[in-house]
């Protein structure tokens with residue numbers, strides 16, 4: 001055997017066994033992508049809810065239980081976003097590592113800035129699906145940064161041998177996000193203060209970050225379908241305030257939005273709140289790239305200000 005081959009064999013024999021990747025299940029594709037951003041090839045990540053599904057109402061499938069049964073870490077959006085479908089799946093997985101409160105359960109909302117926290121008594125009995133504040137917080141890049149940091153820190157505690165890897169992946173993500181934010185902020189800057197209406201309350205963090213003014217919603221309350229009287233009030237208000245843009249999440253029926261659009265002259269724009277909501281939104285960066293390109297073009301087209 002030639003010396004080089006012998007040396008190669010010796011190296012192979014001496015190499016420690018590859019460290020197993022951390023198995024992560026994320027409740028949504030947004031959290032799955034943030035986990036991949038900081039976890040790289042030291043994690044295996046799967047998402048439960050698809051980006052084109054309403055994350056409040058996901059059909060629980062037996063295959064999800066199997067995924068959860070093998071998970072080391074479960075990352076959830078929290079604020080009761082997943083309360084309608086995730087708790088039974090966690091329970092049926094019989095995986096002690098990822099039960100609520102266990103080490104392998106990470107509530108991403110605990111590291112995020114949360115808006116619309118109710119001051120009075122709000123219960124789900126009233127039909128409001130945002131009883132603990134707005135759970136669509138990942139649509140502010142600053143919250144994406146905070147959540148990515150929380151995930152990187154959690155992974156470091158779970159796999160201390162890879163902690164410097166996770167730290168450097170986070171640093172790189174942070175740098176790329178800062179660069180992207182400059183681009184997004186510049187594109188949106190001319191439209192600060194523009195009034196819009198949205199179907200669901202998915203966009204308060206996005207609106208706050210980019211300075212948009214959401215003056216109304218097609219839903220009377222989060223999770224409550226539009227009613228004729230609310231729709232008439234909304235049409236009157238949109239006419240009064242000259243609102244030119246109506247944002248609709250991809251999973252809502254367009255019938256009411258289209259009739260509002262006809263009555264008011266507003267453009268109905270289907271804009272995805274999640275990675276995977278449209279084929280172009282393949283990761284956290286492309287989600288903002290896609291949405292900002294879409295809304296800026298609509299602002300230009302409608303002359304919205």
Ligand SMILES: [Zn+2]
Nearest residue numbers: 056200201222
């Ligand atoms: Zn919601």
